Amino acid sequence: MFLALRELRFARGRFALMGIVIALISVLVVLLSGLSSGLVNDGVSGLKAMPATGFAFDEGTMTDNAFSRSVVDGVQVEQWQDADGIAAAEPMGVNIVNGVTDDDTQVDLTLFGVVPDGFLSPKVSSGEQLDAVGGIIVSEPLREQGVQLGSVVTLDRLDVELTVVGFTEGQATFGHVDVAYLPLSTWQLLASGTAQPGAPTQEQIEAMDFGYASVVALLAEDGAALDSAAVDAAAGTTTMTLTEAFNASPGYEAETLTLSMIQVFLYAICALVVGAFFTVWTIQRSHDIAVLRAVGASSRYLLRDSLAQATILLVGFTAIGVAAGVGMGAAMPEAMPFDLELAPIALASALTIILGLLGAAVAVLRIARIDPLRALGGQR
Amino acid sequence: MNTEPTIPALEITDAILELGDGDSRVRALDEVSLSVQPGEFLAIVGPSGSGKSSLLAIAGALSRPDSGAVRVHGTDLGGLSKGAATRFRLRNIGFVFQSGNLLPSLTATDQLRLAGRLAGNRRVDTASLLDSVGMAHRAGHRPGELSGGERQRVGIARALVNDPSLLLVDEPTAALDRRRSHEVVRVLADRAHGSGVAVVMVTHDRDVLEHCDRVLEMIDGRLGAPVLAH
Numbered sequence: 001m002f003l004a005l006r007e008l009r010f011a012r013g014r015f016a017l018m019g020i021v022i023a024l025i026s027v028l029v030v031l032l033s034g035l036s037s038g039l040v041n042d043g044v045s046g047l048k049a050m051p052a053t054g055f056a057f058d059e060g061t062m063t064d065n066a067f068s069r070s071v072v073d074g075v076q077v078e079q080w081q082d083a084d085g086i087a088a089a090e091p092m093g094v095n096i097v098n099g100v101t102d103d104d105t106q107v108d109l110t111l112f113g114v115v116p117d118g119f120l121s122p123k124v125s126s127g128e129q130l131d132a133v134g135g136i137i138v139s140e141p142l143r144e145q146g147v148q149l150g151s152v153v154t155l156d157r158l159d160v161e162l163t164v165v166g167f168t169e170g171q172a173t174f175g176h177v178d179v180a181y182l183p184l185s186t187w188q189l190l191a192s193g194t195a196q197p198g199a200p201t202q203e204q205i206e207a208m209d210f211g212y213a214s215v216v217a218l219l220a221e222d223g224a225a226l227d228s229a230a231v232d233a234a235a236g237t238t239t240m241t242l243t244e245a246f247n248a249s250p251g252y253e254a255e256t257l258t259l260s261m262i263q264v265f266l267y268a269i270c271a272l273v274v275g276a277f278f279t280v281w282t283i284q285r286s287h288d289i290a291v292l293r294a295v296g297a298s299s300r301y302l303l304r305d306s307l308a309q310a311t312i313l314l315v316g317f318t319a320i321g322v323a324a325g326v327g328m329g330a331a332m333p334e335a336m337p338f339d340l341e342l343a344p345i346a347l348a349s350a351l352t353i354i355l356g357l358l359g360a361a362v363a364v365l366r367i368a369r370i371d372p373l374r375a376l377g378g379q380r
Numbered sequence: 381m382n383t384e385p386t387i388p389a390l391e392i393t394d395a396i397l398e399l400g401d402g403d404s405r406v407r408a409l410d411e412v413s414l415s416v417q418p419g420e421f422l423a424i425v426g427p428s429g430s431g432k433s434s435l436l437a438i439a440g441a442l443s444r445p446d447s448g449a450v451r452v453h454g455t456d457l458g459g460l461s462k463g464a465a466t467r468f469r470l471r472n473i474g475f476v477f478q479s480g481n482l483l484p485s486l487t488a489t490d491q492l493r494l495a496g497r498l499a500g501n502r503r504v505d506t507a508s509l510l511d512s513v514g515m516a517h518r519a520g521h522r523p524g525e526l527s528g529g530e531r532q533r534v535g536i537a538r539a540l541v542n543d544p545s546l547l548l549v550d551e552p553t554a555a556l557d558r559r560r561s562h563e564v565v566r567v568l569a570d571r572a573h574g575s576g577v578a579v580v581m582v583t584h585d586r587d588v589l590e591h592c593d594r595v596l597e598m599i600d601g602r603l604g605a606p607v608l609a610h
Contacts, residue, residue: 002490002497003483010485010522291481294442295538296470297498298463373442375477376433376550 004309007285018277019317022356025270026321027328029263029348030340034329036259037344038337043255044246046110046139046172046179051119054228055092055245056080056216056237066248067094067174067214072237074211079235080218086231087221090118091213093187096177099153099162105146107153109138110174113187119219122181127166134199135165136180139172153180159197160190175250176337184213263348267355275359278310282363286370293372302367310360314353322349387454389546389578390416390439395448397434397601408434409445410601418545421572421579423589426598432582433550435598439580440473440548441465453545470499474539474577476549476568480531482523488534489519495541509537513567529560536567540577547571549581553588565591 008015041048057070072091080089093113100106114120116130122137124130127149130137138147147153151164162182172179185205189195192210216237228239240248247253282289289302322345332338397409408431416422426432437443438450441457450457452472460468469475482491489506496504510516513533523531532552539547549568553561565581565588572579572593581592589595597604 002494003485006490007485287481288483291477291483292498293466294440294469294475294477295495295498296466296473296542298466301498373437375475375481376436376442 001305001308001312004305004312008309008312014281015313018274019313019320021273022270022314022317022352023321023324025266025273026318026349026352027325029266029352030322030325030345031329032259032263032266033344033348034325034332034338034340035336036256036263037339037341039255039259040246040252041171041339042173042176042337043252044174044249045170046112046174047242047245047249049122049168049170049172050217050242051219052217052242053220054218054239054241055248056089056218056228056232056235056239057248058215059232059236059238061238063247064253065250067245068096070214071212072214072216076235076237077213077216080216080231080237083231085221085227086218088119088219090115090120090217091184092120092215092217093184093191094174094214095187095191096175097190098156100156101145101147102152102154103146107142107145107147108177109136109153109180110177111136111187111190112174112179112181113184113191113213114181114217116183120217122166122168122172124166125169127164129166130181130183132163132165133183133186133202133205134160134162136162136182137166137168138164138180139168139170139178141171141173142178143167155190158190158195160195161197161199162186163199175252188212267351270352271355271359273359274310274314274356275363278306278360278363279366282306282366286366287374289367289370290372290374293370294375299368303364306364306367307357307361310357310364311353314356314360318349318352318356386417388415388451389418389420389453390414390580391449391451392435392439393449393451395438395445395450397431397438397443397445399434407601409438411448412601412603413448414596414603416546416578416580418578419572419576421569421581421591421593423581423583423592423595424598424603425583425586425589425595428584430598431601432598434601435603436548436550436580436582439546440475441469471542472544472546474542474544474547476532476535476539476547476552478551479528479555480523480535482531482534482538484523487520487522488515488526488537491534491538492541495538499542501542504541506537509540510534512540512571513537514563527560528555529564532556532560532564533567536564536571540571540575544577547577547579549579549583551583551585552581553583553585558587561585561588562591 057066058072061070077091096110098108121130147164149164153162186200188210189200189205189208192208194208232239329340392412392414395409395412398405399408400406424432438445492504492506510519513536515533518530552564568579569591571577
C-alpha cells in the first residue's frame with residue numbers, strides 16, 4: 001500500500017471527485033433501503049409480527065389481496081388442525097374497513113379477527129387482552145390520530161361501534177392500513193352481514209349462523225418444515241409461508257419490485273462508474289507502471305497495490321455516504337414510510353463496495369498486460 | 381588476494397533479435413557480442429533505430445534474443461522464467477531511463493524507498509544514496525518540483541538502491557542542457573569507478589563520451605569498433 005496511499009494523497013482532487021460520486025450513490029442506496037424497509041413495514045408489519053409459520057388460503061385465490069379475498073370454512077380448518085407437523089391451526093378473518101372515531105377523525109382499519117386465547121392473539125402493552133365482544137386492540141401509532149383506550153370507532157355503513165380496549169407495541173399495519181385485532185366471532189358477525197347498528201352483543205353472535213373465516217393461520221411444530229402439498233390437496237387450500245404471504249398483501253409486490261429494481265441499477269452504476277474511473281486512471285499511469293515493471297515490480301505487487309487503493313476509496317467514501325444517508329433519513333417527515341434498519345443498510349453498503357471493487361478489479365487487471373519494455377525510450 | 385578470473389558483469393554472445401512481422405521484419409540485433417567488466421563504464425552510440433534500446437532490453441531481461449546468450453554476472457538470463465527474470469532484474473540490474481521516469485506521486489526519498497521495498501528491503505539508506513548523487517537537499521521534493529538533471533540524478537540513485545552489479549542507462553541526457561549532461565554522466569562514471577558497478581549507457585550525445593572507459597558504435601543492429609576515441 002506504499003504507492004497506493006501516496007497516489008491517493010498526490011491525486012487527491014481526482015480521487016475526491018470519484019469518492020463524492022461513490023458517496024452520493026451510497027446516500028441513494030441508504031435512502032432507498034430505508035424507503036424499502038419503511039414500505040415493507042407499512043405494508044406487512046402486522047403480518048411480520050405474527051408468530052405464524054404460514055397461511056392456508058382457499059384454493060385458487062388470486063395472489064394479490066389474497067387475505068381479504070380468500071374464504072375458508074370450518075372443515076378446512078379442521079383438516080389443517082389434524083395435519084402432521086402442525087402445532088396449531090386457527091381460522092383468521094381479514095378485511096379492511098373505514099370508520100370514524102368519537103372525535104370525528106376518519107380512520108382506516110384492517111380488521112384481524114383472531115381466536116381470543118389462540119396463538120395469534122396479540123401481545124398487549126397497555127389496556128386489556130383481546131376478549132370483549134365489541135373490543136378492538138390497535139397499535140401504538142394510532143395514538144397520533146387521537147385514538148386512546150376507550151375510544152369508540154363507528155364503522156361506516158354498518159354503524160357498528162367498536163371500542164379500543166388495548167394497544168400493541170410497535171407498528172402493526174397491513175396494506176398501509178393500521179391493524180385492529182378483534183375476536184374472530186365478532187369479525188364473523190360483521191362479515192355475515194347480520195350485525196345490528198351499535199355495539200355488537202353476545203346475543204347477536206349466538207344468533208348468527210356463519211362458520212367462515214378468511215384464511216387458516218398455521219403454526220408448525222418446532223423444527224418441522226411446513227409440508228403443505230398433501231394437506232392442501234385434501235383441504236382444498238393453497239399454503240404460503242409467512243414471507244410468501246407478504247405478497248398477498250395489497251400492493252406489496254409492486255412496491256418492493258420497483259424499489260429493488262432501482263437498487264439493482266444503482267449497484268450496476270456503481271460498478272460501471274468505478275470501473276470507468278480506474279480504467280482511465282490505469283491508462284493514465286501505464287507508463288509509470290511500465291517503469292515499475294522494468295525496475296522489477298511483480299504484477300502481483302502492482303495489482304494488490306491498486307486493489308488496496310480502490311478498497312480504501314470505496315470503503316472510505318461509502319462510509320461517508322452511509323453516514324450522510326442515515327443522517328438524512330433521520331430527518332425524513334413522519335408521514336413518509338421510512339425505516340432505517342441495520343441489516344439492509346449493511347447489506348446495501350457491502351454490495352456497493354463489492355460491486356465497486358469488481359469494477360475496479362476489471363480495470364486494474366490491465367496492469368498485468370502492460371509491457372515493461374514501454375519504459376525504454378521511443379524504440380526498442 | 382583474489383586470484384580467480386573476474387566474472388564479466390555483462391556478457392552477450394552472438395545475440396540475434398528480430399522485430400516486427402512479415403515484410404516489416406527487421407533485424408534489431410545482428411550477431412551482437414559484448415563483454416563488460418565490473419567497474420567499467422561503456423557507452424554505446426548510434427543513430428535512432430540502430431538497435432541500442434534492443435540491446436538494453438535483452439541485457440536487462442526485458443526481452444529475449446531469438447538466439448545467442450546473455451549472462452549477467454554469470455547468470456544465464458535465457459534460463460530464467462518470466463517471474464524469475466523479474467526478480468533477478470530487481471536485485472541485480474539497475475535501470476536509468478530517459479528523463480528519470482520517476483513516479484509523479486512520490487518524493488525523491490520515497491522513489492528510493494519503493495525500489496527498496498520491491499526487493500523486500502525496508503531499510504534503505506536513502507539519505508546517503510541521495511547525497512552520493514548530490515540530491516540530499518531535494519529529498520522531500522516530488523518530480524514535478526525537480527529540474528530535468530535533478531530528476532535524472534534521483535533516477536540514478538533509485539537504480540542503485542538494491543546494489544545491482546549492472547546499471548543500464550537509456551539516453552540519460554536526452555532532456556538536459558550541456559552542463560547538466562556532464563554532471564549526470566560524471567555521477568555515473570563516479571559510481572562505476574567507485575563502487576565497481578558496470579555501467580552500460582546508450583546515448584546520442586557524443587559530448588559526454590569523455591567520461592566513459594570504452595565507446596562502441598551501433599549501426600543497423602551491428603555493434604562495431606569505436607569510431608570516435610576520446
